[in-house]
Amino acid sequence: MISIKDLSKVFQTKDQEVRAVDDLSLTIDKGEIFGVIGYSGAGKSTFIRLLNRLEDPTGGNISVDDQDLTAMNKNQLRIARQEIGMIFQHFNLLWSRTVFDNIAFPLEIAGVSKQERKNRVNELIDLVGLSGRGNSYPSQLSGGQKQRVGIARALANNPKVLLCDEATSALDPETTDSILDLLVDINEKLGLTIVLITHEMHVIRKICHQVAVMEDGRIVEQGDVLDVFLHPKQKVTKRFVDQVMGDPEKEHSLQLINDKYQTGEILRLHFVGERTNQALISDVSRKFEVDVNILHGKITQTQKGAYGTMFVQFVGEKNEIDRAVQYIESTSVEVEVSPSV
Numbered sequence: 001m002i003s004i005k006d007l008s009k010v011f012q013t014k015d016q017e018v019r020a021v022d023d024l025s026l027t028i029d030k031g032e033i034f035g036v037i038g039y040s041g042a043g044k045s046t047f048i049r050l051l052n053r054l055e056d057p058t059g060g061n062i063s064v065d066d067q068d069l070t071a072m073n074k075n076q077l078r079i080a081r082q083e084i085g086m087i088f089q090h091f092n093l094l095w096s097r098t099v100f101d102n103i104a105f106p107l108e109i110a111g112v113s114k115q116e117r118k119n120r121v122n123e124l125i126d127l128v129g130l131s132g133r134g135n136s137y138p139s140q141l142s143g144g145q146k147q148r149v150g151i152a153r154a155l156a157n158n159p160k161v162l163l164c165d166e167a168t169s170a171l172d173p174e175t176t177d178s179i180l181d182l183l184v185d186i187n188e189k190l191g192l193t194i195v196l197i198t199h200e201m202h203v204i205r206k207i208c209h210q211v212a213v214m215e216d217g218r219i220v221e222q223g224d225v226l227d228v229f230l231h232p233k234q235k236v237t238k239r240f241v242d243q244v245m246g247d248p249e250k251e252h253s254l255q256l257i258n259d260k261y262q263t264g265e266i267l268r269l270h271f272v273g274e275r276t277n278q279a280l281i282s283d284v285s286r287k288f289e290v291d292v293n294i295l296h297g298k299i300t301q302t303q304k305g306a307y308g309t310m311f312v313q314f315v316g317e318k319n320e321i322d323r324a325v326q327y328i329e330s331t332s333v334e335v336e337v338s339p340s341v
C-alpha cells in the first residue's frame with residue numbers, strides 16, 4: 001500500500017546540515033494502523049509531512065498504491081492528495097467557518113456539487129459523533145470535538161490513507177482515548193490505512209497494529225506491537241515500553257515476594273496473546289483444588305490481545321498445583337514456577 005524507499009530529508013541551516021530523515025525504508029500494508037514513535041527531534045514530523053509531500057524529500061521514493069508520489073508534478077500531486085487525509089495536533093481548523101463549512105471545505109475544492117456536499121458532510125458529522133453541532137464554530141467546541149471536525153474534514157474525499165500528526169497530544173487522557181477509539185472505529189468501518197506519529201507509547205499500545213521506533217532520522221526497531229512490547233531490543237524502545245508498563249520486577253522485587261509468601265508455590269505468568277488474565281485465573285480456581293492469590297503484576301491490552309506479567313501464589317496439594325501448572329502450560333500463557341530473582 002505505502003512503500004517508502006531510501007527516503008531522506010536534509011535541512012540546510014546557516015551553519016549546519018540536519019539529516020531529519022536519514023535513508024529510511026518502510027512498507028505499510030493496506031488497512032493497517034501503523035505508528036511511528038520517537039522522542040522530540042527524532043524526525044517524526046518531517047517523516048509524516050514527507051508522506052503527502054508537504055515536505056519535499058532530498059532523496060528516495062514514496063509510493064502510495066503503486067503511484068510514485070515523488071515523481072509527480074503539482075497537478076498530479078493535488079489529485080493524489082485527495083487520497084491522503086491528514087489531521088494535526090492543533091487541529092488547523094478555519095475559525096471563521098462553522099463545523100459544517102469546515103468539513104465541506106475540501107469538497108468545495110474538489111468541485112463537489114452543493115447537494116452532494118450537504119449529504120456527505122451530514123454523513124461525516126454523524127460518523128465522528130458530532131450530530132447537532134454542524135452550526136457551531138470551532139471556538140465553541142472542546143478539544144476533542146475540534147479533533148473530530150479535523151477527522152471528518154480529512155475523510156471528506158474518501159481517502160485511502162489518514163496521516164495523524166500527534167493528533168492527541170493536545171488532549172487530556174480521557175479525550176485522547178475517545179479520539180483513539182474513533183480512529184479504530186474508522187479503520188475498521190472504512191478499511192482505511194492509518195499512519196500516526198506520537199511520542200506516547202499509550203497511543204501505540206491502544207490502537208496500532210505495527211510500530212516503528214525512530215531515532216536520529218532512522219527506524220531503529222520495527223514490528224508487531226505485541227512483539228515489540230514483549231521483546232524490545234533497543235534501549236530507546238525499552239524506555240518507551242516502560243512508559244506504559246513500568247518494570248514489575250523492579251517495582252516489586254521477587255525477593256520480597258518470596259520472603260513474604262512462603263507457603264504453596266509462587267508462579268510468574270507471562271501473558272502474550274488472546275487470553276485475558278481473569279479468564280485464566282478463574283478457570284484455574286474452578287478446575288483445580290488450589291487457592292490462587294494474585295500478588296503483583298501489570299497486564300495491558302493491545303490491538304492484538306493482552307500482554308504483561310503477573311505474580312501469583314498457588315496454595316494446595318502439590319499434586320493439584322502441578323496439574324494446574326500443566327493446564328496453564330497448555331494455554332498461550334507462559335508460566336515459570338518459583339521464578340528466580
Ligand SMILES: Nc1ncnc2c1ncn2[C@@H]1O[C@H](COP(=O)(O)OP(=O)(O)OP(=O)(O)O)[C@@H](O)[C@H]1O
Pocket residue numbers: 011012013018019020038039040041042043044045046047
Ligand atoms: N524547517 C527546518 N529547518 C531546519 N531544521 C529542521 C526543520 N524542520 C525540522 N528540522 C530539524 O530536523 C530534526 C527533526 O525534526 P522533527 O520536527 O521532524 O522531529 P520530531 O521527532 O517531529 O520532533 P518534535 O516532536 O519535537 O517535532 C530536528 O533536529 C529539527 O531541528
